[in-house]
Amino acid sequence: MSKPPIPFNPGRFDGAMIEAFYARGIAANPYRRKREQLFRLLRTKHKENDKAQAVADKLEACVKGSRCLSGACPQCTHAGQKLYAKTAAAFVAKHEGSGHLVCVSIVPADGVCKPKDLDPAYAARNVRRWKERLGRAGVTWLVGALDYSLNEHDTSRYKPHWSEHLYGLTATTDIDGLRKKLSEQFPKTDAIPRPVKVKTWDGDPDALAYMLKPNYWRRVATDDGERFTKNGMRSCRATDKQRLRSKERVRLALYLDELGLHGRLVLRWVQFVNRGATASIEERAPRP
Numbered sequence: 001m002s003k004p005p006i007p008f009n010p011g012r013f014d015g016a017m018i019e020a021f022y023a024r025g026i027a028a029n030p031y032r033r034k035r036e037q038l039f040r041l042l043r044t045k046h047k048e049n050d051k052a053q054a055v056a057d058k059l060e061a062c063v064k065g066s067r068c069l070s071g072a073c074p075q076c077t078h079a080g081q082k083l084y085a086k087t088a089a090a091f092v093a094k095h096e097g098s099g100h101l102v103c104v105s106i107v108p109a110d111g112v113c114k115p116k117d118l119d120p121a122y123a124a125r126n127v128r129r130w131k132e133r134l135g136r137a138g139v140t141w142l143v144g145a146l147d148y149s150l151n152e153h154d155t156s157r158y159k160p161h162w163s164e165h166l167y168g169l170t171a172t173t174d175i176d177g178l179r180k181k182l183s184e185q186f187p188k189t190d191a192i193p194r195p196v197k198v199k200t201w202d203g204d205p206d207a208l209a210y211m212l213k214p215n216y217w218r219r220v221a222t223d224d225g226e227r228f229t230k231n232g233m234r235s236c237r238a239t240d241k242q243r244l245r246s247k248e249r250v251r252l253a254l255y256l257d258e259l260g261l262h263g264r265l266v267l268r269w270v271q272f273v274n275r276g277a278t279a280s281i282e283e284r285a286p287r288p
């Protein structure tokens with residue numbers, strides 16, 4: 001008999017963020033430092049912005065035993081990353097026999113937006129649309145998350161924009177076929193020359209941790225990179241990863257706070273379940 005569906009509760013992921021997932025001692029330092037830098041930046045440069053002050057209040061009050069659980073908090077996001085990677089590892093371990101486990105990275109052309117369009121309702125619409133397209137490409141279950149970057153071109157060939165994209169794990173019996181079908185659903189554009197990447201998962205836990213990563217970059221594209229090919233050096237498009245500017249960090253932080261950690265999860269045919277003492281990802285395939 002199939003299990004009854006578990007009602008959606010967005011608090012479920014946050015509720016599973018127990019202290020055990022937080023880095024301790026020296027390992028916590030980089031995340032604590034980033035949290036402190038962020039709330040100081042909000043306090044000093046955005047005094048007039050009530051929303052910024054509310055986020056700064058949360059971040060400043062995030063301490064052991066009383067965590068802020070904000071999607072903008074580097075310490076809480078790092079803990080969420082560990083929780084998600086752990087539950088994802090347990091889920092994929094149960095699916096080793098269901099074909100090749102693959103990491104899928106997708107940068108949808110319609111995930112591109114202006115700073116003011118970074119908005120949780122917009123993200124929810126994007127995720128709904130993208131999950132439909134994943135289905136059309138033959139994807140069954142997917143355990144993944146949204147990620148963000150600020151993309152620009154070094155000679156301003158296109159306007160700087162935010163990119164909302166997704167990364168996750170799924171299983172397939174035909175890696176090349178999946179890549180081809182995903183590329184049909186998520187076509188390339190001038191600003192996104194390689195929107196789809198599908199790679200066999202080699203069991204590396206880092207690939208699972210990458211799903212809810214707590215750091216974000218400015219990706220600066222250039223047309224005159226060089227790549228070594230069997231015919232010698234060839235000019236190609238390259239991307240340079242740089243730090244976000246402070247106003248970009250603030251814009252993203254305000255948005256991530258609004259979105260919440262659970263808002264970043266992209267789950268197809270699976271659900272995150274927190275039954276108090278145990279959290280897990282459970283299969284929820286639609287009934288035939």
Ligand SMILES: [Zn+2]
Pocket residue numbers: 059062067068069070073074075076
């Ligand atoms: Zn926090």
